[in-house]
Amino acid sequence: MENKNPITVVIIEDDETIRNGFTYLINATENYKVLNSYSNVEDALIGLVNDKPQVILLDIELPGIKGIEAIPKIKHILPKTYIIMLTVYDNEDNVFNALTKGASGYLTKSDNTEKIIDAIQEVVNGGAPMSMNIAKIVIKSFHKNQNSPLTKRETEILEQIANGKSRSKIAKQMFIDLETVKSHIKNIYIKLNVHSREDAIKEAKNNKYI
Amino acid sequence: MENKNPITVVIIEDDETIRNGFTYLINATENYKVLNSYSNVEDALIGLVNDKPQVILLDIELPGIKGIEAIPKIKHILPKTYIIMLTVYDNEDNVFNALTKGASGYLTKSDNTEKIIDAIQEVVNGGAPMSMNIAKIVIKSFHKNQNSPLTKRETEILEQIANGKSRSKIAKQMFIDLETVKSHIKNIYIKLNVHSREDAIKEAKNNKYI
DNA sequence: AAAAAAATCCCCCGTATTGGGTTATACCGA
DNA sequence: TCGGTATAACCCAATACGGGGGATTTTTTT
Numbered sequence: 288m289e290n291k292n293p294i295t296v297v298i299i300e301d302d303e304t305i306r307n308g309f310t311y312l313i314n315a316t317e318n319y320k321v322l323n324s325y326s327n328v329e330d331a332l333i334g335l336v337n338d339k340p341q342v343i344l345l346d347i348e349l350p351g352i353k354g355i356e357a358i359p360k361i362k363h364i365l366p367k368t369y370i371i372m373l374t375v376y377d378n379e380d381n382v383f384n385a386l387t388k389g390a391s392g393y394l395t396k397s398d399n400t401e402k403i404i405d406a407i408q409e410v411v412n413g414g415a416p417m418s419m420n421i422a423k424i425v426i427k428s429f430h431k432n433q434n435s436p437l438t439k440r441e442t443e444i445l446e447q448i449a450n451g452k453s454r455s456k457i458a459k460q461m462f463i464d465l466e467t468v469k470s471h472i473k474n475i476y477i478k479l480n481v482h483s484r485e486d487a488i489k490e491a492k493n494n495k496y497i
Numbered sequence: 498m499e500n501k502n503p504i505t506v507v508i509i510e511d512d513e514t515i516r517n518g519f520t521y522l523i524n525a526t527e528n529y530k531v532l533n534s535y536s537n538v539e540d541a542l543i544g545l546v547n548d549k550p551q552v553i554l555l556d557i558e559l560p561g562i563k564g565i566e567a568i569p570k571i572k573h574i575l576p577k578t579y580i581i582m583l584t585v586y587d588n589e590d591n592v593f594n595a596l597t598k599g600a601s602g603y604l605t606k607s608d609n610t611e612k613i614i615d616a617i618q619e620v621v622n623g624g625a626p627m628s629m630n631i632a633k634i635v636i637k638s639f640h641k642n643q644n645s646p647l648t649k650r651e652t653e654i655l656e657q658i659a660n661g662k663s664r665s666k667i668a669k670q671m672f673i674d675l676e677t678v679k680s681h682i683k684n685i686y687i688k689l690n691v692h693s694r695e696d697a698i699k700e701a702k703n704n705k706y707i
Numbered sequence: 708a709a710a711a712a713a714a715t716c717c718c719c720c721g722t723a724t725t726g727g728g729t730t731a732t733a734c735c736g737a
Numbered sequence: 738t739c740g741g742t743a744t745a746a747c748c749c750a751a752t753a754c755g756g757g758g759g760a761t762t763t764t765t766t767t
Contacts (some may be wrong), residue, residue: 362643362748384723386639396598409629415636421623425635428624430598433572451659453725466716473756474713482755488661648742663754676745683719683727684742692726 294411298324299331300373300464301349301483309344309403314402315366328352332360340368342407347374347381351392355373355381358388369410375462377420381430392416436478444471471479504621507550508534509541509558509567510583515606519554519613526614538562542570550578552617555600557584557591568598579620587630644704646688654681656707659698662664663675678684 296313298321300306310321322338325331329351335343343361345353358370371392374384378399384395391410394402395418417425433440447457454472458465476482479490491497501641506523508531510516520531532548535541539561545553553571556566568580581602592603603618604612605628616626627635636665644651657667664682668675686692689700 303517341626359643366643385638387641389640389643391636412629413633415632417632417636419619419622422625422627425639426596426601427629429593430599432595433549433569433576433599439764440714449659449661451661451693451695452697454696455753460752463714464716466718467714470715476755484754485660485661485666486665491614632761635762650743665724674745676747677743679726681743684723687728694725 291395293318294342294346294407295338296321296342296407297335297338297351299328299354300324300343300344300346301326305346308400309367312400313407316477319404320409328354328357328360331489333386334366335361336364339365342369342371342410344371344373344403344407347372347385348376348452355384355388358385358390358399362389371410377424379416379424379428382421382424386425393421394418394429395420404473431497432495435473435494437491437496441471441475442497444464444468445475445491448472448484449491449497456479457484503528503530504552505548505550506552506554506616506617507545507551508540509536509538509564510534510556511536511556511558512556515556518610522610522613523576523617525651529614538564538570541567545571546574549575551600552579552581552620554583554613554617554669555583557582557595558586565594565598568595568600573597581616581620581626586627587634589634589638592631592634596635603631604628605630632671640705641707642705645704647685647701647706651681651688652707653693654678655685655697655701658682658694659707676694 296319298306298309300309306324306326310324312318317423322340323334325334327350345354345357345361349357354361354374359369362366364463370391371390371394372388373394373396374381375396377395385393392406392415394406394416398404398418400418402418409416420476423465434438437445442462447460452460455465458468461468475487481485481487488497506529508516508519508523510519513536513642516534516536520534520559522527523531532550533544535544537560542663553566555564555571557568562671563568565583566584566669568694571580579601580599583604583606584591585606587605601627603614604616604626608628612626619626646654653671654667658668662670665675668678671678685697689697691700698707
């Protein structure tokens with residue numbers, strides 16, 4: 288029996304019913320063990336030092352320290368632990384905040400509860416489990432607007448500007464004259480109805496032109 | 498029988514064995530129909546105008562026009578069609594290029610072939626099917642480096658710089674003096690060992706400090 | 708082949724920004 | 738208490754910036 292080395296899990300979730308439900312579900316699965324569960328981050332940060340789980344299921348909507356703020360704190364004491372976010376809302380900002388801070392997976396509670404087990408297995412295998420709606424949000428964030436008013440060349444130049452390059456550096460790098468770059472930038476500003484690099488970048492990012 | 502309105506699919510894939518295999522597999526599934534299959538993009542672009550499929554399975558490694566270059570061309574004539582990329586290699590650049598150009602899903606051929614059917618269903622439902630390894634690449638691209646040499650304040654300022662803001666705008670916005678911003682930038686440059694905004698942004702992005 | 712769009716280059720102007728040098732103070736967490 | 742952090746000051750020369758006028762050539766579309 289491989290029960291000697293189960294995958295260890297800690298649950299941080301304020302709703303007692305859900306917490307106990309997940310605990311029961313996971314413990315009932317062979318090769319998985321819930322070491323501990325907490326109803327808030329404050330307690331968890333103390334207990335986790337001893338628990339040292341491989342995977343943490345972390346609710347986003349928590350009293351006190353929110354789940355997202357907890358991620359860096361957890362990563363600080365347990366850098367190798369995988370964190371899977373649990374939430375009822377698939378708020379876009381939350382998704383990206385959690386991911387940039389180091390969450391490895393993101394599930395909405397509307398998912399079939401058995402998916403939790405699959406997700407735990409998946410992060411341990413180095414994967415990145417996501418609910419269907421979360422995957423959609425993530426993928427959509429990559430999609431560029433196909434209806435940009437900017438031409439190819441203008442888009443190229445605006446991308447360079449967004450990378451912090453000066454007009455003269457852009458000119459050298461693109462093998463065109465500084466005056467040409469200036470012309471393009473003027474046209475970009477007119478098309479985007481802005482008067483500065485800053486606003487051009489903001490406008491372009493908002494509309495996913497770059 | 499709901500066979501009257503099957504999910505319509507077109508396959509673009511140069512390997513005849515795979516092409517025929519997928520065609521057979523999909524046609525054998527109730528409620529799915531392969532309208533056509535092509536061995537190259539050139540032919541596909543002509544035929545697609547009539548086919549008008551809901552979903553296209555698109556190989557990345559194709560002779561002539563590559564799969565990635567095909568995406569915008571396909572989107573141009575069929576903006577509403579979902580595109581699922583198929584590939585043997587999970588090359589990072591390819592993944593992000595395909596996604597920014599508008600691919601909705603990304604599967605590696607090492608996946609269980611039955612997953613294809615699930616993926617087709619998933620994009621039609623507005624989802625974003627990904628292989629486990631692809632999901633991992635995507636999620637990892639969001640993760641920030643936790644070992645940044647920059648302080649919180651320095652990181653904040655560098656982010657503003659990356660947004661194209663001038664020192665004076667940063668100062669106003671952060672309610673600190675212009676001289677303070679200058680000091681922070683000087684320190685950022687020293688820590689990152691650079692001498693310009695451009696290089697600071699590049700270095701910070703390379704190391705995922707911002 | 709003609710018209711339209713995109714890309715290229717030129718000159719002018721005044722103001723603001725940039726990178727770099729040096730020093731200093733208040734605060735705060737280990 | 739000590740180093741790191743955030744704050745601020747003063748100096749300087751070089752350049753980058755936004756905006757105003759054009760003009761020409763290449764490419765694309767019709």
